[in-house]
Amino acid sequence: MISRIQSIKDVRTLAVAIVETIPEPFVVLDDKLSVILASRSFYRTFKVDPDDTLNRPLYELGNRQWDIPVLRDLLERVVGETTPMENFEVEHDFPNVGPKTMLLSARSVPFDGKRNPTVLLAFVDVTDRRLAERQKDDLLAQTEELLRQKNVLLQELQHRVANSLQIIASILMLKARAVSSEETRHHLEDARLRVMSVAAVQQHLNSSAAVDKVEMGSYLSKLCESLAASMIGERQAIAVRVMADDAEVDSGAAVNIGLIVTELLINAIKHAFPTPRADAQVLVTYEVDAADWQLTVSDNGIGKPEAAMSPGLGTTIVKALVEQLDARLETSAGPKGTTVAIARTTFVSRYPFSATA
Structure with a gap:
């Protein structure tokens, strides 16, 4: 060429x-x-x-x-x-x-x-390319703004729900003090404690950057602390301990787990120690292994099987919540106390602990 x-x-x-x-x-x-x-x-x-x-x-x-x-x-x-x-x-x-x-x-x-x-x-x-880039940027900005507004609305809703739950809990407490029937008083008090466990989730959501996640260690610690303060009097000193792995779960599962802990802790405090003991304690643990987890509530009380899952509304609630969580429930009782474990799939605990540990 x-x-x-x-x-x-x-x-x-x-x-x-x-x-x-x-x-x-x-x-x-x-x-x-x-x-x-x-x-x-x-x-x-x-x-x-x-x-x-x-x-x-x-x-x-x-x-x-x-x-x-x-x-x-x-x-x-x-x-x-x-x-x-x-x-x-x-x-x-x-x-x-x-x-x-x-x-x-x-x-x-x-x-x-x-x-x-x-x-x-x-x-x-590059006119069309730049136009497409600007449209993409505008769409991204609009999406981010919608997400921001969604988060604001969710946080406002959670704040209002938490306030409403606190009001309901206060009303139940006032009603419990006003009734003359001891049985009715116990039922109202149990209902108040269940409301408090849901309110605890809402409080964590309000204080968390994520609107749909709950950090389980902090949540369970504050929940158990609140329940213990409401139920344990000066006459009976029962120590409530919490051991939890660092893990976040969605708010729906956290509500279910919180309600389960509430029911089991109520049962343990009510039934495991019929007489005062200096070493009385209840241990709540939450362990995580990848997608699997295990929640355990154990005490060093009298160890009667019926104490762990006494018949009634509480038992029905726990079994229904365990089913919703796609988990299995196991109860064991002996001279050294009672343990109730709720596990997802085939979780194997790393700690051979008990409430006396």
Whole structure:
């Protein structure tokens, strides 16, 4: 191919043919940055005529849309230098075309050691790309704002629910003090404790950055502390301990686990220590192994099996909650106390502990 080029005329013919076939807008400038050749796509894209383009400085074309000080400085640096200009972005509302975003790349090409080089200038239309990027950014911003509003609404709802639960618990306490029936008083007190266990979840959600997650160690510790303060009097000193792995669970599961702990702790405090003991204690543990977990409530009381899961509403509640959690329940009782374990799948405890440990 090269051997067939016999003259400067042949070289120019070849150069013109190459430029005209380039699909993107493309111009050839002299060392004064005047247009000496332009591709058909340049004329077509910017809707200009060759008579209004050739032999005119780039900065005078059209309505002087290319008369950009930074662009002028970059192109003048390109002339005679080996360092090209790449992807200089220009946004402009072009006559008869409309708003366009173009990426400009330029390179200086010397011929036969001449001091006056030629500058090749290519244009890439990224209007649609930039529009898509802006739309994506706008959509992302709108999504983030909707998520923010959702979180605000959820936190407000949780705050109101927590306040409502506290009011209900207070009403139940007042009713329990007002009734004369001892059995009714116990039922009202148990109902108050169940409400408190749900309220504890809401308090954790309000104080947490995540609106749907509960940190189990802190949650169980505060729940048990609150239940113990409500149920254990000065006459009977029962220590309630909590051992929990660092783990977060969704708020729905946390409510179920909290209700289970409430029922089992109520049973242990009521039935495991019929007479005062100096070493009386209840141990609540929560262990996690990947997707599996185990909740255990054990005491060092009298060890009667019926004490762990006494018949009635509490037993029904616990069994229903265990089923919702897709877990299994095991109860063991002996001379050293009673243990109730609720485990997800085939969890194996790492600790051979008991309430006396």
